[in-house]
Amino acid sequence: MNKYVEKIIEYAKRLVEEGINDDKACISLKTTHGYMYATKEGVELKNIDENSVEKIDLATAEGEYRLHATIYAAKEDVNAICHVHPKWVAPVAKAGATIPTVLDDMAQIVGPKCKTAQNDIASIIKNLKGCNSCLIKDDGCITTGRSLDEAYTCVLVLDKAAHCFVSSAVIGKNVTINIFEAKLMQFIYKKKYSKANQENLQVSEEE
């Protein structure tokens, strides 16, 4: 089994362990040669094996794969994408709301805010600007990363932020971190603390 397929299976299992078992998910990992490996449509994350992952030419990708290919083309530092439907993201995506910076780790890993895009590629690309993730109206969320580990961590942090946002909104108030401090944390995380991209580079070299 090649390293890309291995990584995708590993992280699909980790998502399931975190309670995200999705039959509409698509996880992809970009290669260094104009292709990506991605999970096939309609396969539940818990059932993903090497037969559920295929190699796609980024230039001719269609449907869900075209969305991933367009994100890779628009954001050069993105090497991995998760399109999943976590529990607490659902009500925010349904409401079409924006999650403000409710937690430090959201600012670092997701970005200063996470907006809900319309369910079309142009809107998704627009709402990923300056952010590693966006929600999609009634269709979960897209998270991106320099590695699959970053995109996976982004799913967990985003779902926790969504839970905080929903609960806080209902029980009384959301107190958000100011935008300057949020952007500073995002910058520091990218530059200093995240070594996850190294892991991805290693995968590329082993191809």
Place this chain on the structure above:
Amino acid sequence: MAWTKEEELRLRQVIKDSGVNLLKENLVQGTWGNTAARLDEDHMLVTPTGLDYITLTPEDMPVVQISDPSIWSDGKKPTSERKIHAAIMAARPEINATIHSHPVYCSILASARIELPVMSAEMEKLVGGPARVGAYGLPGTKALKKGTVAAMEGRNACFMANHGVFCAGKDMDEAFEIIRIMEKSSYEYIKQMTLKATGQKTYSDELLFDYFVSKFSK
């Protein structure tokens, strides 16, 4: 060095196990927290920065000077939050173990900056009163340390605004009892407040979803 090698080895394992137990008990979400255990009045072992609890080994834990946490030896680079662990241990000689983490219900109250009232006799005994919210500060800064130390006065736990929770015990077992009661009490309080806000009698996640969507849809 005022501690034995045997004691150091034991505490290295305690720190390693504390990280794994935070994960097992779902008391850390998304990103890692950090823990510390006192070696003597001026030294503590802490978790290193940026490493996950599963791959971490007991030998990875650095020894940090409590009176000047910029000084450390052995192990890997210590967590940037070591200054908070050190400040609490310096101010309170009875504290020998500290935990900083981001469990979900504690994170909700921390993000809403809502003080947690005493929810049970167990919470009163373990925490020492209502859990305050420390003033906001960026991670690793003096402002965060100052806010956390002030909110911990006379308490064994507090929230860190928009960040997480900090707990301190006479040993790691007690620090774990404290973080467990903080998470449990936060859940109970959020449940009560949700029922009050929605006017319903039975709590469920679906109630929260529906109420949120009905109130906040664009």
